[in-house]
Structure formats: structure tokens, C-alpha cells
Amino acid sequence: MSEQCHKAYITTPIYYVNDIPHIGHAYTTIIADTLAIYSRMAGLETFFLTGTDEHGQKIEEAAKKRGKSPQEYADEISGRFKALWDEFGITYDKFIRTTDPEHKKGVQAAFLKMVEKGDIYKDVYRGHYCISCEAFFTETQLVDGEFCPECGKPTSVVEEESYFFRLSKYQEPLLQWYREHEKCILPKTRRNEVMRFVEGGLEDLSITRTSFDWGVKLPEEMNDPKHVMYVWLDALMNYLTALGYGGDEKLMDFWPARVHLIGKDILRFHAVYWPAFLMSLDLPLPHHVAAHGWWTRNGEKMSKSKGNVINPKEVADAYGLENFRYFMLREVPFGGDGDFSQKALIDRINSDLGNDLGNLLNRLIGMSGKYSAGKISSEKVEEHYTEELAEVHASMEKLEPLLFDMQLHRYLEELWKPLSIANKAIDTYQPWVMMKDGREEQALALLGLIANILAKVAVMLHPVMPRTTEKIAKALGFEIDNAAYVKLVKEGALLDPFTIEKIPPLFPRIEEVRMQEFTPGAPEAEATENKPEKKKEKASEPVEGLITIDQFFETQLKVGTIVEAEEVPKSKKLLLLQVDLGEEKPRQIIAGIKEWYGPTDLVDTQVCVVANLKPAKLMGMLSEGMILAAKDEDGLALIRPEKPKKAGTPIG
Numbered sequence: 001m002s003e004q005c006h007k008a009y010i011t012t013p014i015y016y017v018n019d020i021p022h023i024g025h026a027y028t029t030i031i032a033d034t035l036a037i038y039s040r041m042a043g044l045e046t047f048f049l050t051g052t053d054e055h056g057q058k059i060e061e062a063a064k065k066r067g068k069s070p071q072e073y074a075d076e077i078s079g080r081f082k083a084l085w086d087e088f089g090i091t092y093d094k095f096i097r098t099t100d101p102e103h104k105k106g107v108q109a110a111f112l113k114m115v116e117k118g119d120i121y122k123d124v125y126r127g128h129y130c131i132s133c134e135a136f137f138t139e140t141q142l143v144d145g146e147f148c149p150e151c152g153k154p155t156s157v158v159e160e161e162s163y164f165f166r167l168s169k170y171q172e173p174l175l176q177w178y179r180e181h182e183k184c185i186l187p188k189t190r191r192n193e194v195m196r197f198v199e200g201g202l203e204d205l206s207i208t209r210t211s212f213d214w215g216v217k218l219p220e221e222m223n224d225p226k227h228v229m230y231v232w233l234d235a236l237m238n239y240l241t242a243l244g245y246g247g248d249e250k251l252m253d254f255w256p257a258r259v260h261l262i263g264k265d266i267l268r269f270h271a272v273y274w275p276a277f278l279m280s281l282d283l284p285l286p287h288h289v290a291a292h293g294w295w296t297r298n299g300e301k302m303s304k305s306k307g308n309v310i311n312p313k314e315v316a317d318a319y320g321l322e323n324f325r326y327f328m329l330r331e332v333p334f335g336g337d338g339d340f341s342q343k344a345l346i347d348r349i350n351s352d353l354g355n356d357l358g359n360l361l362n363r364l365i366g367m368s369g370k371y372s373a374g375k376i377s378s379e380k381v382e383e384h385y386t387e388e389l390a391e392v393h394a395s396m397e398k399l400e401p402l403l404f405d406m407q408l409h410r411y412l413e414e415l416w417k418p419l420s421i422a423n424k425a426i427d428t429y430q431p432w433v434m435m436k437d438g439r440e441e442q443a444l445a446l447l448g449l450i451a452n453i454l455a456k457v458a459v460m461l462h463p464v465m466p467r468t469t470e471k472i473a474k475a476l477g478f479e480i481d482n483a484a485y486v487k488l489v490k491e492g493a494l495l496d497p498f499t500i501e502k503i504p505p506l507f508p509r510i511e512e513v514r515m516q517e518f519t520p521g522a523p524e525a526e527a528t529e530n531k532p533e534k535k536k537e538k539a540s541e542p543v544e545g546l547i548t549i550d551q552f553f554e555t556q557l558k559v560g561t562i563v564e565a566e567e568v569p570k571s572k573k574l575l576l577l578q579v580d581l582g583e584e585k586p587r588q589i590i591a592g593i594k595e596w597y598g599p600t601d602l603v604d605t606q607v608c609v610v611a612n613l614k615p616a617k618l619m620g621m622l623s624e625g626m627i628l629a630a631k632d633e634d635g636l637a638l639i640r641p642e643k644p645k646k647a648g649t650p651i652g
């Protein structure tokens with residue numbers, strides 16, 4: 001993405017509707033959203049596209065399994081993607097569905113144009129097809145002569161009449177594009193990978209199917225109704241049809257895309273097929289195809305069938321949406337894989353956000369209230385803090401190129417440098433001492449330096465944490481918009497004056513893990529997974545049945561003192577306990593121990609409690625933890641500390 005262009009067309013992949021949204025989908029969408037918000041703030045005319053990919057054999061089969069028509073099924077899942085993005089406040093300008101009539105019309109127009117160009121011919125396809133990846137493979141590409149090299153699932157042998165796209169014709173032009181545009185594929189290592197692949201030779205691509213129905217039909221002019229388009233031709237075209245290609249083309253001046261954000265799994269489609277299709281359509285090629293890595297769970301790919309999928313809504317609900325956004329972009333270098341860990345997320349929130357940013361703002365609010373009745377002037381900042389300002393500006397200047405090169409983790413790392421300068425300046429100069437020893441001007445100028453640093457950081461953090469930074473701006477008495485961006489970032493100027501408003505802390509410290517590890521069979525998954533394809537657990541088991549110490553400590557065990565116990569009416573098994581864990585009020589825990597313990601046996605005794613279990617309802621009552629017990633053929637025994645311990649003492 002280059003700063004000189006005035007339009008920014010930013011896309012996510014369109015998501016298959018055979019799966020409900022998970023953390024991987026959220027990751028791509030959040031990166032794209034960040035770029036879109038930045039582009040708008042920087043004054044670029046921006047169009048941000050996302051949507052759903054609804055055709056193909058995979059979807060047809062998934063719908064059938066659930067006894068639904070493909071359209072009904074696609075409507076349901078597409079709706080869930082849209083609802084989640086809306087709930088997350090994703091600022092997309094259009095949500096496209098490949099079942100939209102305008103899209104289908106556009107795909108047919110493109111097909112005709114390719115025919116006209118002499119790039120399409122009819123033949124017979126013989127080979128192997130992976131339904132899961134919706135991709136064709138030659139015999140030699142298969143693993144053990146049968147399995148898909150991408151996903152490992154069995155492929156099926158296909159022999160059917162098909163139209164072909166002359167991909168081989170574009171081998172040289174594609175190589176030329178890669179060579180001449182160093183940043184056409186990001187990160188650059190991926191570009192090398194694609195070049196090696198294309199240098200190895202390109203075969204023509206089968207682009208229609210006759211063995212199933214759920215797809216865009218060929219244009220009537222082709223007079224060949226048994227063919228439907230190959231789902232990837234259909235899907236990739238969404239980037240053009242969303243702008244009106246083949247119909248009302250009034251948005252076509254957004255083309256070419258600034259960046260197609262994708263995962264590394266679909267790089268070949270975007271970096272080889274897509275530019276070749278575009279060349280055939282005589283259209284310019286995208287500025288960048290940017291491929292991020294994968295989020296894994298315990299080092300394994302997440303998938304519905306493994307039951308180890310992380311639900312982004314659960315993470316956002318537990319830890320805050322914007323904290324989650326920050327974490328995703330900061331934690332993993334763009335392009336690399338990342339393992340999702342709650343501990344890492346909590347560390348980022350407490351350390352980067354809480355300590356470095358939140359505390360700085362709190363300190364400023366506190367000091368300005370005390371020393372200058374909430375008014376801060378920037379007049380003397382340059383005079384007293386020249387060096388610090390120069391360092392801050394040096395960092396600010398590095399930011400935009402990092403963002404446009406998709407180095408989002410480095411962008412955030414660099415953005416934290418001014419915060420560290422500010423925090424260090426407070427510790428070094430100690431304004432409370434300066435206020436006492438007659439250096440009031442320097443002390444107040446220091447507040448000016450801090451306020452400006454916070455304002456600059458808030459502006460540049462805005463695309464990642466839009467609402468949080470608006471709160472910071474409100475506390476500092478300014479608004480984040482293009483004018484603020486130009487002044488504070490582009491011109492490197494200072495804001496003056498600031499009127500500080502006290503706000504509640506933005507990042508209260510998080511002490512406990514707030515989500516279960518993952519939730520196989522969680523309600524979200526159940527709704528679409530009436531008949532799970534496989535037993536879910538197996539693949540999500542930790543390597544060789546072992547867990548790491550970190551994983552163990554994600555379970556919080558504490559000593560609890562039972563302060564009240566009573567029977568649950570109408571239940572043979574349950575007791576209702578109030579257990580003191582050293583917190584403000586006792587936890588209500590429902591335990592299935594009535595066969596072995598009566599209420600009077602329990603009061604004032606101690607037990608071991610799983611303290612960070614997601615609350616659940618049992619017989620209509622909330623249970624906020626679990627007590628540990630061991631059961632064998634002789635009955636059940638509660639696990640208790642050997643000596644009395646203070647309520648809430650951690651176990652481990």
C-alpha cells in the first residue's frame with residue numbers, strides 16, 4: 001500500500017459458509033478493519049469489503065447433511081458472519097455474498113470476456129479433486145497417491161467434461177509481475193515461494209464442473225447448461241463484482257485493490273490464479289496480496305472436526321474486544337503462525353495496555369489535577385524536552401511505512417517507544433520534586449510532553465483500538481480525526497492546550513484466566529453441528545497426553561471454606577454451598593455430593609475449588625465453581641487441605 005494513492009480498496013477473503021466464524025476469520029477481518037480505519041483517518045477514500053463464499057460441492061454437501069437446501073444453509077451461516085462482524089463493530093463498506101444476483105451476473109460477464117480473449121477452451125478433466133479445499137491436484141502432487149497435499153483428506157478421482165482457463169499462457173507475465181513488484185506479495189518470503197511455484201510450470205486450470213449443481217451457471221451465450229463455474233473462479237471474482245463489474249460499474253474506480261488480506265493457505269489462489277484472471281480481463285493487478293499465518297491451539301491447526309476451535313466472541317466477551325484486537329496484532333509477527341494462549345493475552349493486557357499506556361494516562365490525570373487544575377499547555381515543551389521530542393518524532397515517522405508493509409507487530413512495538421519515553425521521563429525528572437524545588441515551569445512542561453505523547457499514540461493506536469482511544473482522546477480533550485492525524489503525526493506538531501478530564505481506568509488488571517481452554521460442543525458449534533462428523537476430542541488432546549506447566553496453571557485451584565450448605569429442593573444429588581474464597585462475597589457452588597455428605601457435615605470445613613470455571617446453571621441456579629473430590633467403588637471423598645489454610649489460598 002503506498003501513501004501516494006488516494007483510494008484504498010481493502011478486502012478480506014470471503015468466508016466459506018460451512019463453518020461458523022472462528023478466531024482465524026476474526027484475525028483476517030480485524031487486520032483488514034485496522035487498515036480500513038487507518039486509511040480513512042489518513043484521508044484516503046476507502047472501500048472495505050468482506051462477505052461469504054457460498055457455492056461449491058463442500059457447501060452443497062454440508063447443507064445436505066443437515067437436511068437443508070444450500071441456499072437456506074448459506075443464508076443461516078452467512079447471517080452469523082455478518083452478525084458477528086456487526087457486533088464487533090467491523091467497519092466494512094459492503095458485505096458481499098456469492099449468491100447475490102449481481103455477483104453471479106458479474107462472474108458470467110467475466111467468463112465471456114475470457115472466452116472472447118481466447119483464454120477458455122473445452123476438454124476433459126482427468127485428475128483428483130479435494131472437496132475440502134475445492135482444489136484440483138495431479139497424481140504426483142497427492143500424498144500416498146490418494147490424500148490432498150494441503151489438508152490431508154482423501155481426494156476423489158474426477159473425469160468430466162470441463163472448460164479450461166489457459167493459465168499456462170500467463171506463466172511468464174506472472175513472473176514478470178512478481179519480479180517488477182517487490183511488494184506485490186507480502187511478506188516477501190511468500191513472494192519467493194510463489195515465484196518458485198510458478199517457475200516450476202503452470203498447467204491450464206479446469207474452471208467448470210458438471211458433477212454437481214450448486215454454483216454459478218455458465219452464461220446463456222455458452223449454451224451449455226450442465227456446467228457450473230469452479231468455485232474459486234466464482235469466489236475470486238467477488239473482489240470485482242462488489243465494485244459492480246459486469247453491471248453498474250460506478251465503484252470500479254476503486255480498482256485495483258490496495259490489499260487483499262488472506263491467510264497463507266489460500267495464497268496460490270490469490271497470487272497465481274487471481275492475477276492471471278485479471279490479466280485475461282485486461283485489468284490492473286492488486287497492489288498487494290498479504291498473507292498472514294495461522295492461529296493454532298497447542299501447536300495444532302484449529303478445526304471444527306478437531307473441536308479445538310476458539311470462538312472469537314467468547315474471547316472478546318471474556319477479555320474485551322479491543323484488548324483482543326491489540327493482542328492479535330501485537331503478539332504474532334505478520335505472516336508467522338501463533339499459538340493462542342490466554343496467559344499471553346492476559347500479559348499483554350496487564351503489561352502493555354495496563355502498565356505502559358493505562359498507568360501513564362492515570363498518572364497524567366492525577367498530576368494535572370494536582371498541579372494545574374487539569375489545564376496543560378504545550379508552550380514550553382520544545383524548550384525543555386527537545387531530545388525526548390526528537391525521539392518521539394523519529395518513532396512516529398517510522399509507523400506508517402510499517403503499517404503499509406503489513407508489519408503490524410512492529411508498528412505496535414514502535415508505537416510503544418514514545419510511551420516508554422514518557423514513562424521514563426516521569427521517573428527521571430520526578431515532576432513532584434520539580435514542583436517543590438522551584439522548577440514548576442519544567443514540571444508543567446513535562447505534563448505537556450506526556451499529554452502530547454499520549455495524544456499522538458492515541459491517534460496511531462486508533463485503528464487497532466478505536467473506542468478505547470476515543471476515551472483517551474476525550475480524557476485529553478481532543479478528537480481523533482483526519483485533522484488531528486495531520487497535525488500530530490504528519491506535521492509532528494503539538495496540540496495546545498489540553499483540558500484533562502478524569503476517566504475511570506481503561507485497563508483494570510486481570511488476575512484470572514476467564515475462559516475455558518476451548519469449548520467442544522459449545523452452544524455455537526452445536527447449532528450448526530447437529531450431527532458432528534467425527535468424535536471431536538481426539539485431535540485436540542495435548543501431545544502424548546501431556547500438558548505444559550502453563551496449561552496446568554490456567555486452571556486456578558484455591559482453598560475454600562464452606563460457610564453455608566443446604567439441600568437443593570427436589571434434587572437427590574445436589575447440595576447448594578456458599579464457599580468463601582477470600583473474595584468480596586462467597587461463591588455459590590452446586591455440588592453433586594448429597595449421597596455422601598449432609599449440609600451439617602460441611603459447614604466450616606475446607607475444600608479445594610476450581611475457581612476459574614465458567615459459571616453454569618444447574619436446576620436453574622448459578623454454580624460459580626467446582627469442588628474437587630475422588631470417587632471409587634466405596635463412595636466419594638472430598639479433597640481437603642491437610643492443615644487449615646486461609647480461604648482463597650492458591651493451590652499449585
Ligand code: MSP
Nearest residue numbers: 013014015016024025028053235236262263294295
Ligand atoms: N472461501 C475461501 C476464500 C475465498 S476468497 C476469494 C476460504 N474461506 S475460509 O473460510 O476457509 O477461510 C478464509 C480465511 O480464514 C483463510 O484465508 C484465513 O485467512 C482464515 N483462517 C481460517 N482459519 C485460520 C486460522 N486458524 N488462523 C488464521 N487464519 C485462518 O478459504
